[in-house]
Amino acid sequence: MKEKLEQIKEEAFKQIAESKELSKLNDVRVNFLGKKGELTAVLKGMKNVSAEDRPKIGQLVNETRSIIETKLEETKKALEEAELELRLKRETIDVTLPASKPITGHAHPNQVVLEEVEDIFRSMGYEVCDGPEIEYDYYNFEALNIPANHPAKDEQDTFYINKDILLRTQTSPVQVRVMEKGKLPIKMIAPGRVFRSDEVDATHSPSFHQIEGMVIDKGITFADLKGTLLEFSKRLFGPETKIKLRPHHFPFTEPSAEVDVSCFKCGGKGCRFCKGEGWIEILGCGMVHPRVLEMSGIDPEEYSGFAFGVGLERITLLKYEIDDMRLLYENDIRFLNQF
Numbered sequence: 001m002k003e004k005l006e007q008i009k010e011e012a013f014k015q016i017a018e019s020k021e022l023s024k025l026n027d028v029r030v031n032f033l034g035k036k037g038e039l040t041a042v043l044k045g046m047k048n049v050s051a052e053d054r055p056k057i058g059q060l061v062n063e064t065r066s067i068i069e070t071k072l073e074e075t076k077k078a079l080e081e082a083e084l085e086l087r088l089k090r091e092t093i094d095v096t097l098p099a100s101k102p103i104t105g106h107a108h109p110n111q112v113v114l115e116e117v118e119d120i121f122r123s124m125g126y127e128v129c130d131g132p133e134i135e136y137d138y139y140n141f142e143a144l145n146i147p148a149n150h151p152a153k154d155e156q157d158t159f160y161i162n163k164d165i166l167l168r169t170q171t172s173p174v175q176v177r178v179m180e181k182g183k184l185p186i187k188m189i190a191p192g193r194v195f196r197s198d199e200v201d202a203t204h205s206p207s208f209h210q211i212e213g214m215v216i217d218k219g220i221t222f223a224d225l226k227g228t229l230l231e232f233s234k235r236l237f238g239p240e241t242k243i244k245l246r247p248h249h250f251p252f253t254e255p256s257a258e259v260d261v262s263c264f265k266c267g268g269k270g271c272r273f274c275k276g277e278g279w280i281e282i283l284g285c286g287m288v289h290p291r292v293l294e295m296s297g298i299d300p301e302e303y304s305g306f307a308f309g310v311g312l313e314r315i316t317l318l319k320y321e322i323d324d325m326r327l328l329y330e331n332d333i334r335f336l337n338q339f
């Protein structure tokens with residue numbers, strides 16, 4: 001019996017030593033000390049032992065059980081410590097490693113050009129004004145001398161909320177709102193998003209940006225308009241820039257003109273960029289129509305003014321030599337990172 005117990009103990013020790021995980025160790029415990037374990041089997045066999053030997057054998061069994069339990073406990077503790085050690089090592093943060101830098105973006109090319117244009121006009125004493133993108137038909141058309149059946153309304157077809165409310169096709173309504181306030185003189189630009197029901201292609205989009213400007217004061221003449229636009233063009237495209245005014249028609253100005261700037265690539269000699277013309281069309285302008293002044297409560301006998309409008313995207317595309325307007329709206333990082 002003593003030999004049998006010794007054998008069990010050695011086998012248990014061997015299996016404990018081979019256990020590299022806590023779950024394995026638990027299996028060993030069940031195999032030897034559990035209800036159906038080997039040591040329990042020995043106790044069950046005690047009925048064959050003589051009465052006088054029973055206490056001695058019982059004590060031996062208990063001793064063996066205790067030895068195995070102690071060994072199990074020791075090994076369990078060692079395994080737990082090793083595991084903790086491993087976890088600590090694995091989860092250690094090396095604070096001396098260089099930090100990963102957050103990705104920083106930059107202003108969109110449209111925004112860069114917008115701020116540049118705003119700076120130029122602010123430096124000439126202009127105020128930057130804002131207005132609603134959802135606008136009354138009255139402010140967008142009627143008050144700008146474009147009555148219901150005017151053909152210009154076709155060219156600026158837009159999105160209607162209802163018969164009287166629409167998405168503005170130009171930022172001119174902001175000018176009407178400023179004129180209505182009746183504070184004179186006025187020297188303002190109105191940059192902002194505008195809408196047209198255009199199909200998307202390389203040069204059109206149903207949503208784009210305009211910067212419109214207006215000056216109203218006593219004694220404002222066409223010469224003031226030309227001087228202002230020349231200064232603006234030089235600041236934006238370079239000091240050598242010349243401008244050319246071609247007669248045109250807009251309902252809200254009279255006389256009206258379209259403005260070309262000398263090509264800033266070839267200086268006016270003609271190149272691929274200006275399609276051999278030497279000139280590039282950039283904006284529309286004119287003297288504010290007396291009727292527009294009247295409708296806003298300004299006396300055209302006493303006051304006069306000029307207005308102009310330029311497409312923000314038009315300038316951005318020119319300045320950065322981008323040949324497709326859609327690229328400005330797709331927000332492809334690979335494209336935007338080039339600026």
Ligand SMILES: [Zn+2]
Pocket residue numbers: 263264265266267268269270271272273274275276278279
């Ligand atoms: Zn050119």
